[in-house]
Amino acid sequence: MTYLDPRYQASIAHYKYASQRIPLASQTFSKSRLSLPYGASPLFLERGEGAHVWDIDNNQYLDFINGLLCVSLGYQDPDVDKAVIKQIRQGVSFSLPHRLEAEVAEQLIQLIPCAEMVRFGKNGSDVTAAAVRLARAYTEKDHIAVCGYHGWQDWYIGSTSRHLGVPKSTQELTHSFPYNDLTALENLLQQHNFAAVIMEPMNLSQPKAGYLQGVKALCEKYQCLLIFDEIITGFRFSLGGAQQTFGVTPDLATFGKGMANGYPVSAIVGKKEIMTVMEDIFFSGTFGGEAVSLAAAKATIQKMQQQQVPQYLSSLGQQLLKQLKPTFEKQDTFTLHGHPSWTILSIAQEQGLLIKSIFLQEMCLRGILTLGTHNLSLAHQEADIARLVSAYAEIVPMVCEGLEQGTLASKLTGQAIEPVFKVR
Ligand SMILES: Cc1ncc(COP(=O)(O)O)c(C=O)c1O
Secondary structure, three states: OOOOOHHHHHHHHHHHHHHHHOHHHOOOHHHOOOOOOOOOOOOOEEEEEEOEEEEOOOOEEEEOOHHHHOOOOOEOOHHHHHHHHHHHOOOOOOOOOOHHHHHHHHHHHHHOOOOOEEEEEOOHHHHHHHHHHHHHHHHOOOEEEEEOOOOOOHHHHOOOOOOOOOOHHHHOOEEEOOOOOHHHHHHHHOOOOEEEEEEOOOOOOOOOOOHHHHHHHHHHHOOOEEEEEOOOOEOOOEOOOHHHHHOOOOOEEEEOHHHHOOOOOEEEEEOHHHHHHHHHOOOOOOOOOOHHHHHHHHHHHHHHHHOOHHHHHHHHHHHHHHHHHHHHHOOOOEEEEEEOOEEEEEEOOOOHHHHHHHHHHHHHHOOEEOOOEEEOOOOOOHHHHHHHHHHHHHHHHHHHHHHHHOOHHHHOOOOOOOOOOOOO
16 A cells, blocks of 8 residues: 555545546646656645745645746746736737737747747647658658657657557658767668658757767758757757757757746747748647737747846756755766756666655655756746755765665655656
């Protein structure tokens, strides 16, 4: 019998209710009960303010998940709220396009190196799928090379271990390649007729010197498009995305997550010559130009520019890395990767799920919500970093001691988490 911590009583009761009505009781794998140790963590949140959230048992957490990186300024940001409320009073979805569509498109064009034209979607998956269809139409080729995570749709998810329901014929068109290895990419590009290489310009590792330039050169050599999936890196690494940070301009790029501080809007941007082909591609939806999210995007991007948010996130992240150093130096079970604004914890393979479950459980106990990444927002302050660092200083030695003494399993009170899949 799993121990159920009474502090999560309402969460557990609601899980029983919701799971009868909603498969997995969640719309998102990473927010579901698979991702945090059941019985030793919250399952449902109710409200957020700044860098904090409250669960349905009214427990408060310092949040380092931030809606899976979409809350980039903080919960209830006053400037975004003001713009949203103003737009709500004028209407949400209209029968013809709204003026805001071109206004936000112009903001993106001004900021993002490859952006000459723009189309909007709602989720990141909308625009990665649009980019792939556009690349296929433009190049008249079918195969796609992928590196990283690109969303739930058939064309991509068929290449992962979560391909249930995706036809084999679709799976066969998508091929993954390892990051920072130009030889592997070239070998792959020689094997089929590729329409595009789509990749996260960076996730766990820094690109090696010349790597992204090399990818671009290979795309030119094999006449396929280069698409940067900037759903996470956009508005986080810099206002122009990772393409600006690393000085490599792709043909197309996709944005989403943090560009509207949690409101659902995403964008595909790119060179005019390619983007105009969109006029004939069926990328079309009822909510594509929904005005409240665009008002949120406009206000979020303005604030990011005014307050130089990417610089703030990077410098806060650098402080975090510096302060974590003493704790991480003494062991090799936990390592940190990624960009300072989005650092990612890696855990040694052996007993990895058990270790991660205990780590998450202990973070929850200390009032910190994380999935093992530090998704910083403008609302995080130095004191929040200090709190996270002290939690690590307690948890890391505790796990290492449990490993050494063979007592680790006894430290898990809830159920171990289950892996969804690994693509990074
Ligand atoms: C790099 C990247 N691309 C695409 C997606 C898909 O975005 P969405 O979940 O909004 O469909 C994600 C989501 O996590 C992502 O991280």
